[in-house]
Amino acid sequence: MKDVVISGYSETPFSRARVDKGEPRLTAEEYYAWALELLLQNTGLEKKDLKGQGVGVIGSEWPHSEIWSAEVVQNLGLEPKFLVRADHGGANAAALLVQGAFAIHAGFVEHFLLIGADAPLSITAPGSRTWRYEEDYMKPFGTMGPNSMIAMVMRRYMHQHNAKPEHFGKISITQRQHASLNPNAYLKKPLTMEEYLNSRLISDPLRLLDICIWVNGGFALLLSRRDRAKEITDKPVSILGFGEWHNPEAENQLKDITTTGIKIAAEQAYKMAGKRPSDMKFFQPYDDYTVAVLMQLEEAGFCSKGEGGRFIEQTDISHRGDLPVNTSGGQLSAGQAGMAGGFLHIVEAVRQIRGEAGERQVKDANIGLVTALGGLAFGGTFIHNYAIILGGE
Amino acid sequence: MTGYAKPLPEITDLTKPLWEASKRGELVIQKCKKCSHMQWYPRHSCVNCASREMEWIKVSGKGRVYSFTIARQVIGNSPEFQKDIPFVVAEIDLEEGVRLYSNVVGVNPDDVKIGMQVEVTFEECTPEISLPKFKPAKT
Incomplete structure (x- = not known):
């Protein structure tokens, strides 16, 4: 070297x-x-x-x-x-x-x-x-960890971009529908909009059903050199592109908290893969909260900034829809296995590309986008932002 | 006097001037001696230029509610907050261009709005610590 x-x-x-x-x-x-x-x-x-x-x-x-x-x-x-x-x-x-x-x-x-x-x-x-x-x-003022921070993101997002509770509700409900088709998922009982709207306010405007559910669980993935992978599988999944960004706008003390660093990360990933958002057959966005999904739909380029609510309203995000989102049920319904939670999205993408997703299989799922977020920022959103494009042969 | 049982900030060499000022009823933030960048939360160096030469400057205590949440349930903090429920946790943007987390007090939580003008008011918690909170500004 x-x-x-x-x-x-x-x-x-x-x-x-x-x-x-x-x-x-x-x-x-x-x-x-x-x-x-x-x-x-x-x-x-x-x-x-x-x-x-x-x-x-x-x-x-x-x-x-x-x-x-x-x-x-x-x-x-x-x-x-x-x-x-x-x-x-x-x-x-x-x-x-x-x-x-x-x-x-x-x-x-x-x-x-x-x-x-x-x-x-x-x-x-x-x-x-x-x-x-x-x-x-933070804590001396009664902040309750990430729930308080994300509730403020959600309030600001609703204020700045005219989003309605029903927009967040549709994400929660659709992901639950996917979870009902995922044998490993923890929450499988289908949800109605009424149930979503009636779920209790934890940190207003954040409802219980906007929040991921903690579970115990484990995952593994194996990376191989392409020629050696032939000995293991005839369905290798390629890492077509990836990007990452940490602590966006590091110096800015008055950040717009309706944004994340996924825009920068996704642009890197699309460029490396030579692909566009419209090429993606599915999207597995990191979903600790519903509002995170909404913001990332915009930042990964599926709609423009502030249009997430309208996009959700007009788009079928189910596994049979125009843009299947979190087809495993995501962390909102399948579960967040603590610090291993972000494995879920990658494993699900691999399963979809290999055609092994059973009843929730997306048709022709030969390429898709996965994101990951981590570490909430003081007065901002997320410190760590990742985008990965995976594809089949 | 009954003991104050909610979490309190730790007084360190770095933050002693901040908490002493709060006791006097003054809000101070950090300013870089080298590049004049202002920042909150307090750190050991400037997030703009990495210089460790920082000073404290007194600010107006005036700002606006950037966003807020109404806590409806206590999860992951002291059960002592239970008696305050519902209460407002907010991001306050000060005139000087920094953002703090604090509470909006002296107003019904349902009447708090994004963009509302607020000013600092100190809550005396212990002989050492007074916390900067915010109330609707007098117009």
């Missing part, structure tokens, strides 16, 4: 947090900020030069950090195209170096920032717990 080189480095002074000896007692977050500032000074780069490049972060001694890569980029204002986190203990830096080198060698990014900091001797120091922005600037 002679096309990839190390072009800069930084290192902070070390401390054992002995305040009695005049040593600084800083947190991991502070060391991340320090390491980045030093790297920019040493290389002469500005932060904006790293926009759209790769970033790798490491796990910390704090087990609280479930969405740590999202926190780090949000704290630092980084806006990478490619973002990974290592949880390889002492091999963290090496693991990131290999992953970063692959990403550059493949031509996906031109730079890859490895940034790793930890403060094991400050674990009891104020501010050392992770997820500070939620603990300090």
Whole structure:
């Protein structure tokens, strides 16, 4: 891999947090900020030069950090195209170096920032717990995790784009219809619009039936080199295109929360695949909430911005329809298996392309789009945004 | 005095000036000494230029409701909030160009509207912490 080189480095002074000896007692977050500032000074780069490049972060001694890569980029204002986190203990830096080198060698990014900091001797120091922005600037006001944040997205979306509860209801009802045809789905009982509208308000305007349902479950996928795959299957599914984007509009303090980064991710995916939205035979959008589906219909290019409500009204999104959406029932009805939830959409896309979706099989499903979202942003929508186009032979 | 049982922000070296100002009835936000970018939530560096040289500046406390939700059920936060149900959690856009999460108080939740003009008011929770909340602005 002679096309990839190390072009800069930084290192902070070390401390054992002995305040009695005049040593600084800083947190991991502070060391991340320090390491980045030093790297920019040493290389002469500005932060904006790293926009759209790769970033790798490491796990910390704090087990609280479930969405740590999202926190780090949000704290630092980084806006990478490619973002990974290592949880390889002492091999963290090496693991990131290999992953970063692959990403550059493949031509996906031109730079890859490895940034790793930890403060094991400050674990009891104020501010050392992770997820500070939620603990300090949200929870004291009674936010209820993602439900509150998405309820505000939904309210703003309804206000800005004239969406009605029935639009969200149609997504919930159609996905339930798909789930009723999916033997693995958790919620299979068909729903009516009346039942949707009467489902209780959790965080107004967010209803119970706008929210995914947590389940226990597991998935696996196998990637192979094309020639070796022949030994395993005569129905290989190709990765025709993909795109990703993290922490969109990193500097903007007044983001439009009716948008996501899926627009940027999907544009990359369509370009790589040489395809258009109209080529897609199905759409498996990440669906932690109904409003996420609505926003992504727009951002993946199936209709224009703000037209999602009207599009849903006029389009049959069932497995027999014009644009089949979340044919497994999605996380809203099949279930969200915790942090593994996003496997559902990829596995369903593979099943559809292989023609193995049983009663919910989409006709001629030889190509389709999958998306994934992760990590809710402070005052925004999602930190992580992915689009993947899969296709059959 | 009965103890305040809802979650409270942690006072750190970074946020001490913020909570001291709140005690005085002043709302402060971070401004970058290098590029003048203003940001909320408080961080250890500037999200615009990555400089660690940040200062606190006093803001007007005036803003608008960007979006809001009415909490109808307590899930994933202290049961202490149960007695406040229904209450408004909102995104407030300050005149200075930053967005905060807070509560809109002093008004019936059903009368809160997107775009409503609001101003800061402090709720004294403990001797150390007063939380910045928002009430309809006087016209």
